[in-house]
Amino acid sequence: MMTQVKFASPIFLLLVVMPWFSPTLGNDYVEEACSVTRYPGLCVDMLASFSSTAKDSPSKWARAGVSVTIGEVKLVAKYLAALKSKRYKNILSDCVECFQDTLDNLHRSLGVLRNLSASEFSNQVGDVTTWLSAALTDEDTCLDGFEERNKGKRVVNLINRVNNATYMTSNALALVNKLATTGPGCLVND
Template sequence: MVCTRIMLVTFLLLSWLAAPSCSWGSREGNSYVKDACSVTRYQNLCIHSLSSFSNTAKRDPSKWARAGISVTIGVTKNTTRYLIALKKKNTMKGRNRVAVLDCVEEFQDALDNLHKSLGVLRHISGELFDAQMGDVTTWISSAITDEDTCLDGFEGQKGKAIKKLASKVTKVGYFTSNALALVTKLASAGP
């Protein structure tokens, strides 16, 4: 009984001693991600999705841009899988079926552009910086266009499946927009 109390007191004391340093690190990390995300259109989404990168990215615009694109690739892959599954289920008919097929293609193109962008950002060169940033900006902008084009085929359509698809595609657009803003911030900061 005494041993249990001593262990409990020791645990509580250690937890209390550790708390100030943990919360300080958390506040500092929040400061980094909030600063990085301040240039994005969807700041809450940015902060939530990139907060785990705070300790490694700190104030480095290049790391934040890579993190933004990496997270966007993950979300885009998930939505692409969803679209492919929808295509395989063959539940949508007529115009909506054609639109799903188009969406799969558009999202695969968007993924290619995002992967190319991340590849360039991993090998930034001071002398090629402006050209590289131009390419990356173009590719991410193209990915946004692909995502928007996906929804065009469903214009005027209703139903649960369409609403769910539109919600997923729109969310990817938010992530991609944030990634573009982070790349633009890097481009303005310079090499």
């Protein structure tokens, strides 16, 4: 009886023969950047695609963090605006308003992060941290109306979506705080 010999795939051989070539090599950048965040797993998942461009640039990671947060907050705002409920009408209206304020603060933050200057760095980063903190407060305020309520399936889904946006905003703030501690010298190679 002859046994059939199977050969390993060329990619497997490449990874074994050349261990330096690994698809996770670029993750070192994102993992390092996300190490300062409160939700590092979420951070890595959301920002991994920026590794090759952001590398070790705190300002690029801060912009990426705010940018992906804007995308998530837009989705949550759209979801909230589409919900129809007589029971939660006023609370949902408040949530939609809170998320519009959040989006305004995130867009304002991204605009400043795109135009950082060494001479205004401290003021600019101070403004961004203030706006991101306000965005967190707005997201948290959205959930206030649901604290005392019966947590049905729709409410739990809403809370989970808002919390995810809040976690992403928190991560973006942490990345901006890291940028602040790095100082304006990090802008040289940007």
